Amino acid sequence: MAGIVEIKRLVKRYKGNVLALKGIDLEIYRDEFFVLMGPSGCGKSTLLKTIAGILDYDDGELYINGKDMKNVPAYKRDISLMLENYALFPHMNVFDNVAFGLRMLDKDEEEIKKDVMETLALLELKGLEKRFPNEISGGQRQRVALARALVIRPSVLLLDEPLSHIDYRLQRRFASLLKDIHRQISGTAFILTTHDQHHGLSLADRMAIMNSGLIEQVGHPEEIYNEPHTLFSARFVGEVNTFMGEIQEVGADSVWVKTDIGYLKSRKPNAADNLVGRRVGYIIRPEKIKISKTGENAENSVKCIFEYLNYFGHYVEAIFRAPHNVRIKSTIPTYNLPNFKVEDEYWLSWSANDARTIIKPSVVEGVDIEDLIYGR
């Protein structure tokens, strides 16, 4: 199946020699909810604007519906974009804002009215038609921006940070609204950017992790969570404990890594040979860690001191101090919470199969593994 959007080695350079996209490869399919996730400044907006045709690209290829988009102006592309700052037309009321795209397509006014009212109803905006953008709330503005982009029924709907700038409850509601809408209309690919991993993980059919103009990894959220290719991906998706280490011994399907908190065993990384002596990141997700008083017969056990709890409602994060002042966090469902005592000793243990040894810090060249782990 060919993707509805195909991107090959896409390069975008801003004036002043800012290389914002350094060779992006992506394929996005019809009916897919695709999430682009990455830290601020990694090039998410640039990528969306390039797909939309607002920005030209300097190198590489871009196809939408199989058609080469070089020299195709934005208004002739079968896409729509909800901009990061909404960009509602200040001189038009809500109705005219939403109707704008349909009018530009020269639809007749009857049909426009019907489509606009339908979309406004879908997004719970009925009754606001006559208001101007400065006369509605931030959350409403956001939904108007979505309505305006959605109503022209593009094959590809680009949503740049639609979940930022509003309070958490509204974000949750808006996210589920987006998911509902995506399910209701068929034949449309949604591409959404976010730097919030919760929304990214929960919305995405597939996602890409971006880092300074490159894609770190593409895949299903679960796949990236469980099998991160780089330390950057591992740390950007979900919580993780990372220990700097060096591979000491390689078995048939496992490796032993020497770290500050002792020798730790993990599944063997896919990467080929010459593993011994490699400087690596050893990772274990907090929910995979078991806590006990005695230290079971686990493949990995570390004696730690309990420090404090972070309460999150349905779960808590317990913070422990391992040898050499290394912090380890473990998440525990609240209903199952033991009575921890501060400064008491506990054993943290996990199985080698749940831990990963990651060789590559990032696809970006020149990133030092130690710098990444210690956040330098």
Next chain:
Amino acid sequence: MFIEKYGKYLLLLPGLIIIVFFLILPLILIVIVSFMQIFTFREPTLTLQNYIDFVASPQTPTILLNTFGMSIGTALLTLLAGYPAAYVLAFKIESIKIRNYIISLLLVPFFIDWNARTIAWIPILGESGAVNYMLQALNIVREPVQLLFSRWTLLIIWLQTNILFAIFPIYLALIRIDPDLINAARVLKAPPHRVFYNIIFKLSLPGVVVGFTFVFVNTLGDYITPALWAGGIQVLGLSISSFAANFVWPYAATQSTILILIALAVLFVLFKIVDIKKLVE
């Protein structure tokens, strides 16, 4: 207590005093004088006679048409010429440095003495001036054409002296437009000319209105340029100044009041058509 509550309004005082003493009071005086038969504040007799005379005068229609026709015409022409310049300045010249150079260059004529600037039109538009020389050299005309001393001369000179007042407000309105509004329109299927009309032009309307007001008011108040260059066409300002020069204050005041009223009416209609409040917010 009093200071706490109203203290901030004290800051308005200096400006308020200046406006009241130098604008509002004189205006009120002019209106009062316009109803006088003889200019005196001792037991003045107020009458409508001046207004009746003005309406009855056979010259009035021509004068009004000349005055407002030339001013509105100049304002429209200046906007038409100024808009593309402002557009190029705002959107096509990306370097702020070059923009500032151009703006400073546009300001240069203002550093030159008004008289010198005016006289400079003779070597340009005169019978042996640059324009005629060019027309003859290019064999477009055989005899020099009369370019000076007509309403067209006035139009050209006013266009030149006022164009900055059109360019500036439009430029300021254009650079305030969020580029993402233009991007949004493009993504929403608007071809370039419809992006221009629906977004750029409409959002620049406040600048256009301000530019119109500047040029319109400027030219209405200017009676010297018409006197010097327009070849004897009558405008209201000229008439006012000649009555005033002959100490016929009441009739001069009547004409002034009418000038102001019509000017306000024109601006009122303009501001009604272009809902400036909606646009400025």
